Amino acid sequence: MPKTPLRTKDAMTKQHSVIAPAPNSAKATRSDWWRDAVIYQVYPRSFADSDGDGMGDLEGVRSRLPYLRDLGVDAVWLSPFYASPQADAGYDVADYRAVDPMFGNLLDADALIRDAHELGLRIIVDLVPNHSSDQYEWFKRALREGPASSLRDRYHFRPGKGESGELPPNDWESIFGGPAWTRVTEPDGSPGEWYLHLFAPEQPDFNWDHPAVGDEFRSILRFWLDMGVDGFRIDVAHGLVKAPGLPDLGSHDQVKLLGNDVMPFFDQDGVHAVYRQWRTVLDEYAGERIFVAEAWTPTVERTANYVRPDELHQAFNFQYLSTEWDAKELRTVIDRTLEAMRPVGAPATWVLSNHDVTRHATRFANPPGLGTQIRTAGDRELGLRRARAATLLMLALPGSAYVYQGEELGLPDVVDLPDEVRQDPAYFRGAGQDGFRDGCRVPIPWTREGSSYGFGGGGSWLPQPDGWGELSIEAQTGADGSTLELYRSALAARRTQPDLGAGDSVEWLRAPEGVLAFRRGEFVCVANTSGESVTTPVHGRVLLASGEIGETDGEAKVPADTTVWWTTTP
Incomplete structure (x- = not known):
């Protein structure tokens, strides 16, 4: 069609x-x-x-x-x-x-x-609130209007370091590899300021300290909520707010989205104020x-x-x-x-x-x-x-x-x-x-x-x-x-079994090494992560299993890398 x-x-x-x-x-x-x-x-x-x-x-x-x-x-x-x-x-x-x-x-x-x-x-x-495209109207105008443009405050534009500003403002690296900064050519043709992009150069980061950014995204939320x-x-979601002053990382070899280290550009406490404001917008609308x-x-x-x-x-x-x-x-x-x-x-x-x-x-x-x-x-x-x-x-x-x-x-x-045929931008950036x-x-x-x-x-x-x-x-x-x-x-069992789905705890059961076993009311799950078959008690009627299992005399043989669901409900 x-x-x-x-x-x-x-x-x-x-x-x-x-x-x-x-x-x-x-x-x-x-x-x-x-x-x-x-x-x-x-x-x-x-x-x-x-x-x-x-x-x-x-x-x-x-x-x-x-x-x-x-x-x-x-x-x-x-x-x-x-x-x-x-x-x-x-x-x-x-x-x-x-x-x-x-x-x-x-x-x-x-x-x-x-x-x-x-x-x-x-x-x-x-929703993509950490950065826009470099073809977003704000960013295009910020480049077109030059260093004096007030729209540059809605992104992270900074002068470079070095004698003539030829070095990036700090040592942050892009998630996709290479520096997290790109230098712009000003309208008069001269090399100018640098802008921050934690991802590709075509994805400049918003400055969430600027009130216009928050205003714009609350409007975007309402647009799509009105659409239904x-x-x-x-x-x-962890990247919107950056540490004050955009401090250097120093010696570091793990600047990755999947990393678990504390970073000045990720998981800053200030991000939570943004989401508290967003929640008030969402709560204006019916429909959960x-x-x-x-x-x-x-x-x-x-x-x-x-x-x-x-x-x-x-x-x-x-x-x-x-x-x-x-x-x-x-x-x-x-x-x-x-x-x-x-x-x-x-x-x-x-x-x-x-x-x-x-x-x-x-x-x-x-x-x-x-x-x-x-x-x-x-x-x-x-x-x-x-x-x-x-x-x-x-x-x-x-x-x-x-x-x-x-x-x-x-x-x-x-x-x-x-x-x-590859299109992942990180593939073309080398590192990251x-x-x-x-x-x-x-x-x-x-x-x-x-x-x-x-x-x-x-x-x-x-x-x-x-x-x-x-x-x-x-x-x-x-x-x-x-x-x-x-x-x-x-998925059908999740809908029909009252003990599956919502909750905040499990009751762990004794199990052989390499095996997880837990109870949730009348439901029992046993997952064998080991490389060998194990024998466990039969916990009722089998609801579902990811592989073939055998039962004899109250015991179940659970093959390697297999999970079984039981229910004690008749």
């Missing part, structure tokens, strides 16, 4: 009331639905292509909403679809109130939101809207600061995402998470994969200690077995969970993409992150056959591997033991 012509923003000024989602279950009608929600991340350019141009779009997402309803998720988070030069896959926003023509237009966004609500799904959109969205995922923070912090205790009662609702648990498939390490991070969230009354928010890290089916296929960006395929069979087990463990824990598109198919990272995020962004397969396995009518913006069709939704639907059917069964 061709995209409808791009409309101006004026075409969508009419506000409409929010259609309350038709509940998939009683849980969906609660005001605190987000405490145990399973939220599905859609990466729009790689989900579904409606017009055959090789790029996913909003109409493609809209056409596939029934699949997400039937999968059993509660909400859909859409990665950025705003007007953008696409220097960093849309995380460089040129207009926060417009849809990029590659994805459609505002009418497409409106139709998607309405259809989702009619299907009982909520819609969460990405149910919440916002806040990109780089939410914020979720992408906040990479040194500790889970620091993450808890973002979800205090008057701030945000959820914060991704990246400490959990970064944990190896090891029972002892997992239990430690689970305990610390639940203990940290309990005092602030917030749910834990578990996640295993997203668009910035290697898919967990590939992470777990490789030896431990390689981090969250891995360049080798590893042992595919081992990785998938562990990924399935890890998913059941995650979905059994108290709180909310996020699922990244394609993980329900057991998709691995595509580690052998040709260099010439490895720059191999394209591997988890390859368009997902819907059908066994076709030039793009059902992604669209033509090819795909990143090449899909041979054999991708056997991992497709078509191939796995109704297939006994498939990863897709495992996800569907697990």
Whole structure:
């Protein structure tokens, strides 16, 4: 279906009331639905292509909403679809109130939101407040008007060091590699001031000490809330406020988004005043809207600061995402998470994969200690077995969970993409992150056959591997033991089992070394992270298992890298 012509923003000024989602279950009608929600991340350019141009779009997402309803998720988070030069896959926003023509237009966004609500799904959109595109009107004017421009105060412009200002203002490095500063050429052609960009040079950081920045983003929030969205995922939520004076880091070799060190540009206490203001805006609207923070912090205790009662609702648990498939390490991070969230009354928010890290089916296929960006395929069979087990463990824990598109198919990272097709800006900057995020962004397969396995009518913006069709939704639907059917069964069980979902504690049970076992009311989860089969007590009736198990005389044989759900309810 061709995209409808791009409309101006004026075409969508009419506000409409929010259609309350038709509940998939009683849980969906609660005001605190987000405490145990399973939220599905859609990466729009790689989900579904409606017009055959090789790029996913909003109409493609809209056409596939029934699949997400039937999968059993509660909400859909859409990665950025705003007007953008696409220097960093849309995380460089040129207009926060417009849809990029590659994805459609505002009418497409409106139709998607309405259809989702009619299907009982909520819609969460990405918000990128740490930086804009260098094509954002403020920044273009700041360059055009020269050093005296008041608009430069809305970013971090500084004179350089050295005799003629030829050195960056401080020693900060970009997350994508290289200096975090770029020197501008002034209107008269002379080398001039430097501006800060923690990511690509095309992504200048806002100065959140300037009141106009806060005013603008509160207006942006209201624009999309009036459109009917149910919440916002806040990109780089920990990065908005910088330490006063922008001090040097000194000798340091870990300037990374995924690092756990204290940084003068990340997790500054001043950021919480921003979110308290945002919360007052959100609370003006009916419909239980939410914020979720992408906040990479040194500790889970620091993450808890973002979800205090008057701030945000959820914060991704990246400490959990970064944990190896090891029972002892997992239990430690689970305990610390639940203990940290309990005092602030917030749910834990578990996640295993997203668009910035290697898919967990590939992470777990490789030896431990390689981090969250891995360049080798590893042992595919081992990785998938562990990924399935890890998913059941995650979905059994108290709180909310996020699922990244394609993980329900057991998709691995595509580690052998040709260099010439890569688009991750970090790949071209050398240092910083490895720059191999394209591997988890390859368009997902819907059908066994076709030039793009059902992604669209033509090819795909990143090449899909041979054999991708056997991992497709078509191939796995109704297939006994498939990863897709495992996800569907697990999400259905979360809806029907009263002891799954929301909560703030687990009761640990005795278990062999390398095994996690815990009880939640009438529900028991056992996860074997060891490399060998183990024998455990039978804890009732098996609800679900990620692999084949055997039971004899009150004992269960749980294979290596397998998770089992039991219930004692008749």
